[in-house]
Amino acid sequence: MKFDTAYCLSLDEKLSIYDVRELNFDETVAFDSDKDSFLCPNDVCRAAFQASNVLTTFNAKNVNYLRTPHFKNTPATQHIDGCRYASTHKGAASESDDEREDNFPSEFVLTRRTYPRNTALPGSEEKIPQDPTKTPSTRVGSPASSHESAPDKTSVFAHPVECYVSNIDNKDKLKSMPLKIGDHTATYWTFFKKIEYLQDNKGLIYWGKIKEIKDYTNSFRIDFEKKVWLDKKPYSVNVYLSKKLIENYRKRKAFLEQIKAAVDSERTLYCFFYGVTPELKQVPSKKNPEQTFGVFSADIENLDHLIIREAPGVQ
Template sequence: MKFDTAYSVSLDDKLSIYDVRELNFDETAAYDSDKDRFLCPNDACRAAFETGNVLGTYNAKNVNYQRTPHFKNTPSTEHIEGCRYASSHKPAAGESDDAREDNFPSEFVLTRRTYARITPVVDAEGQAPQAPAQTPSGRPPAAVSASDGTPDKTSVFAHPVECYVSNIDHKDKLKAMPLKIGEHSATYWAFFKKIEYLQDNHGLIYWGKIKAIKDYTSSFRIDFEKKVWLDKKPYSVNVYLSKKLIENYRKRKAFLEQIKAAASSERPLYCFFYGVTPALKQVPSKKNPEQTFGVFSANIENLDHLIIREVPMLE
C-alpha cells in the first residue's frame, strides 16, 4: 500500500513524502533520503520493532515529476496487528498503488517548514540562499501537523497540486475537499483556476499548458498556450523568472535542470503557480520599439510556489 507520511530517523520527526522531496533538492540543508531511514508513522507500531524495520520511498529524488510520490512497505516491513499501514490493507475498488493522491491537506502554509536537526549549508560568503518566505501578514509561521496520519497542513506546493492533478477527472471530489491558503478558504476545485480565466478572481492557483519556455541563459519566460480575452481581443499570457530570483533559490541546481529540460522537451507540459496574478501590460515591439502591444504578464516572486510538470489525465 502507499502512504505519504513516515517517521524520519535522522530528523526525529514525521515527514510527508513531499517534505522529503523538498529536502533532497535543498542546497541549504545537508540531507539525502538515501541515507535516512523511514519507519512507520504509527507510534505504537514503530515502538514494537527495531529501527531496521524500514519503509521504502517512491519518486523521492526524481527532479522531473513522475507520478504520485509515496512511502511504501518493503517485503520485509512488519506492522503490529491492526496497524493501518500494514500491507494486508486491501485497496478500495478502483484504487491503484500510485494513480491518485488521496491525502488532501486542508491548508497550504505559505511559510516553509524548517527542521531543528538539519544544519544549513552556507555559501562562500557565509549566506544561505533564499530564506524562507514570510507570510504576508507577518504572523508567526503556522505549524505543519506531525500526527500519525496524513498531515492536515503542508508547506510544499507540490502536495496540493498533485491532489488536484491526479484527481482532475474527479470533479465532485475536488469540489468537496476544502483548502485554505492564507486568509482565504475554498475548495480545491475553486482554488485552481485555468490561466485563460485569470480575470475571474485574484489570489488563486493559476495553471495552464505551456506553449514555450524562452531561455535567456540566466532568466526564463514561460508562455502559455491559451490566451486571455479582454474587450473581445485575445492577449497572450506569460510569467517571467528573473536572474536574481533563480540565483538566490535554495533549489537552484534542481530547478535549472528541470526548466532547461522542459524548455527543450516536446512533451506536453503545464505550469502551476501561486502568489502573483498576471496583469495587462504594454510592452515595446521588437520590430518597432516605438509601438507597443498588450500582454498579461507577471514576475514570479517565489519559486517554491511554481511547478512545471506533466498532467497525464489531460493527454
C-alpha cells in the same frame, strides 16, 4: 501499500513524502533520503520494532515524476496487528493506486517549514524513543497519535498540485475537498483556475498548458498557450523568472535541471503557480520599439510556488 507520511530517523520527525523531496533538493541542508531511515508513522507500531524495520520511498529524488510520490513497505517491513500501514491490513492500497494522491491537505501554508536536525541521533539498533507531544512536520497545533492520518497542512506546493492533477477525473471530489491559503478558503476545484480565466478572481492557483519557454541564459519566460480575452481582444499570457530569483533559490540545481529540460522538451507540459496574478502590461515591440502591444504578464516572486510538470488528463 502506499502512504504519505513516515517517521524520519535522523530528524526525529514525521515527514510527508513531499517534505522529503524538498529536503533532497534543498542545497542549504545536508539531507539524502537514500542514506536516511524512514519508519512507520504509527507511534505504537514503531516502538515495537528496531530501527532497522524500515520503509522505502518512491519518487523521492526524481525531479520530474508522473506517478504520485509516496512511502511504502518493503518485503521485510513488519507492523503490529491492526496497524493501518500494514500491507495485509484490510483496505490497504495496491500499487495500482500509485497514480492518485488521496491525502488532501486542508491548508497550504505560505511560510516554508524548516527541519532542525537533532545533535544526537538514536543508535541504529535501539528502540526509537517516543515523545507523545511530537508533531508531524506538516502539521500545526495537532498532537501526534498512534493513529496518524494524512497531514492537515503543508508548505510544499507540489502536494496540493498533485492532489488536483491526479484526481482531475473526479470533479466531485475536487469540489468537495476544502483548501485554505492565507485568509481564503475554497474547494480545490475553485482554487485551481485556468490561466485564460485569471480575470475572474485574484489570489488563486493559476495553471495552463505551456506554449514555449524562452531561455535567456540566466532568466526564463514561460508563455502559455491559451490567451486572455479582454474587450473582445485576445492577449498572450506569460510569467517571468528573473536571474536574481533563480540565483538565490535554495533548490537552484534541481530547478535549472527541470526547466532546461523543459525548454527543449516535446512533452506536453503545464505550469502551476501561486502568489502573483498576471496583469495587462504594455511592452515595446522588438521590430519597432516605438510601438507597444498588450500582454498579461507577471514576475514570479517565489519559485517554491511554481511548478512545471506533466499533467495527464487536464484540459
